[in-house]
Amino acid sequence: MSLEKILSISGKPGLYVLKVQTRTGFVAESLLDGKKVTVSLKSNVSLLSEISIYTYEGEKPLAEIMQNIAKKENKGQTISHKEDNATLLTYFREVLPEYDEERVYASDVKKIVNWYNTLQAKGLLVDEAPVATEETAPVAEEAAVEKKAPAKKAPAKKAAAKKE
Incomplete structure (x- = not known):
């Protein structure tokens, strides 16, 4: 997504x-x-896209967590962000079992659940396109460079003072 x-x-x-x-x-x-x-x-x-969640092994990007929720809910709505903290944390443990319980708070889980439901309601939860591998990335960059037209410079204006 x-x-x-x-x-x-x-x-x-x-x-x-x-x-x-x-x-x-x-x-x-x-x-x-x-x-x-x-x-x-x-x-x-x-x-x-820049937000990550703390896990015991490191950090997981929010997009990956949203995909986990989408898989669990078959791309449908999830529980409400207004549920009590214990319910939210239990649900989040099902989605991301290795999250760091000392550094991820119930307020963080509320935001994630609320964001997921908002994005799902607007139809913005789409599967990501395949990521370019290291072998294909330089080819894509070269193609982008080739398509770029050379920049044309505007003719310089001469400041000529006319005396009459």
């Missing part, structure tokens, strides 16, 4: 989709009500 353009903005409820980057920040669209908001660079913003 692609979480590349999905954002969580501190202080604002729900998730957002990155629409346009501006000089002073960016414009994002809420997944809850579809309203567009401008977000400054000073805001605390997290891309879901």
Whole structure:
């Protein structure tokens, strides 16, 4: 599942989709009500693709955890994020048995469950495309470079002062 353009903005409820980057920040669209908001660079913003969950072996990316939930629920809705903490932690242990219980809190699990249900309701939980291997990655880069047209320079304007 692609979480590349999905954002969580501190202080604002729900998730957002990155629409346009501006000089002073960016414009994002809420997944809850579809309203567009401008977000400054000073805001605390997290891309879901950059979030990981602590496990005893290291860290697991959020996308992998979302896939585990989707498998468990047959890509349907999961339990509500408003369940009590014990129920949420028990459920999360079924999804990710090796999560670090000392570093992952019930509030973290609530967010993950809420995010999953939001993304599932909007139909944004799709399987990821196969990842390029090391052998095919350079070929793809070369193809991208070949398609790029050479940049044309604009003719320089001459500043000629006319005296009359």
